[in-house]
Amino acid sequence: MKIGIDKIGFATSNLYVDMAKLARARNEEPGKYLVGLGQSKMAVIPTTQDVVTLACNAAEKILTPEDKAEIGLVIFGTESGIDNSKSAAVYAADLLGLSEKIRAFEIKQACYGATAGIAMARGYLTLNPTKKVLVFGADIARYGLKTSGESTQGGGAVAVLLSVDPSILAFDPKTTYLARDIMDFWRPLDRKEALVEGKYSSQAYLDFFTEVYTDYVKQTGLTSADFDALIFHLPYTKMGLKALRLVTEKATPEVAESLTEEFEASRLYNRNVGNLYTGSLYLSLLSLLQNSTKLQSGSRIGLFSYGSGAQGEFFSGVLQDGFTALANDQTVATMLAQRQEVSVAEYEQIYQAGLNVKNGMQLPIEDDPAPYVLTGIQDHQLQYLKR
Structure with a gap:
């Protein structure tokens, strides 16, 4: 039984700030953001958008009426929760009109x-092969203005529809994982706003990658030459390049060149949006599929x-064949x-306005062209609108 990704959708705001201009405003050389971080633009999320x-x-x-009728499970991955309960x-299920x-x-x-949601979806679909699963990765990355993490902010969402006999990507059965309290x-x-020990x-990111990747190739017998592309969670795109180099430095020149070329395709969207947190890896997948010139059906x-x-x-x-x-x-x-x-x-x-949305406020939705918007908070209840 093949289980995997049948469709992928992506959304962010209609606003962005130029990273070179932000660098100059912070008395930094633009190259620190453009090259050192690998970021060109950063999504700016208005008050009328949340996860x-x-x-x-x-x-x-991406969803058709037929898709909506077949969804049996909705999992929302986020660290930008809107309610503690x-x-x-x-x-989201209600706004989308799901059963x-x-x-x-x-x-x-x-x-x-x-x-984590995708891992759960794989188990669910094994037991319910006629159903589909909708997994979200949606976040607004905030570290604060004029902080060390400001340049790695951003925001947006991916929606991943999973099914049996998927049209885009069928997962291999083996996964390797590592959990550590740090x-x-x-x-x-x-x-x-988040707190971070940047270095x-x-x-830690590189150490975790080394351990799970080494474990994976050991258990499967695959080598770097068996992958047509390697993609990464990208808090900033240079981070993924650092991880990739841990593989390519031990690969043949031909494999190293090919994997590096595909990585460049995979980070194009992320470098123009910024950090999506939970959605970052899957935006990278979308970027790879839409910007690579070499991938074909059967590529791993x-x-x-x-x-x-x-x-x-x-x-x-x-x-799979349908990825084209x-x-x-x-x-x-x-x-x-x-x-x-x-x-x-x-x-x-x-x-600053996004940090100060309070009960009783009505938000300026006329400035936001998105189909779904947050209109305000009344009686401590979030008010949403589908146009």
Whole structure:
């Protein structure tokens, strides 16, 4: 039985800030952000968007009425939760018009949440092969203005539809994983902005990748030459390149060149959006499929997922015949190209407004063209609108 990804959708805001201009405003050389981090643009999320609306905007692009009727499980991976009790999955399922005869819940483990959801989906589909599973990875990355982590902010959502006999990617059966209690990144309950030990977190990422990748190739007998691409969770795109070099430095020149070329295709969208936390790996997959010129049906892709705190996993999948339709779709590239640039001052104003959405507020939805928006908070209840 083949189980894997049948469809992928992506959404972010219609606003961005230019990273070179942000660097200059912070008295930094632009190369520190453009090359040192590998980031060109950063999504700026307005007050009218949260993880629920971002997720619904991503899902609406891919789901047909037939898909919605076949979904039996909705899993929402996020570390930007909107309620300490009620799951974002329930809000999203209702807004999307899904059946009430489903399971819907939220899952959290830093940037690993969507991968955890996909692992659960694989088990569910084994027992329910006629159903489909909708997994979200949606987040708004916040470290604070003029902080060391500011340049690795961003936001958006991926919606991943999983099924038996998928059209895009069929997962290989083996996965390897590692969990370890470390304090490299965390967000206390009384904070809307994350805390991070940057150098420690980067080294932990590389250590986790080394361990799970080494374990994977040992257990499967595969080598770097068996992968047509390796993709990564990308808090900033240079991080994935550092991990890739741990593989390519031991590979043949031909394999190293090919994997590096495919990595460049995989990071194109991420470098123009910023950090998606839970959605980052799957935006990288989407970027790879739509920007690579070499992949074909039967190509094997290795995926590394990492969530601080920490959890890591390495797994792989084989491209199916239907992936070419997604590869030829220019919707995401067009959407990113049509976004509106905001100045650094405007970005700072929008950022501060996002931290101060309070009960009783009505939000300026007329400025937001997205189909799903947050209109405000009344009686401590979030108010959503589908246009």
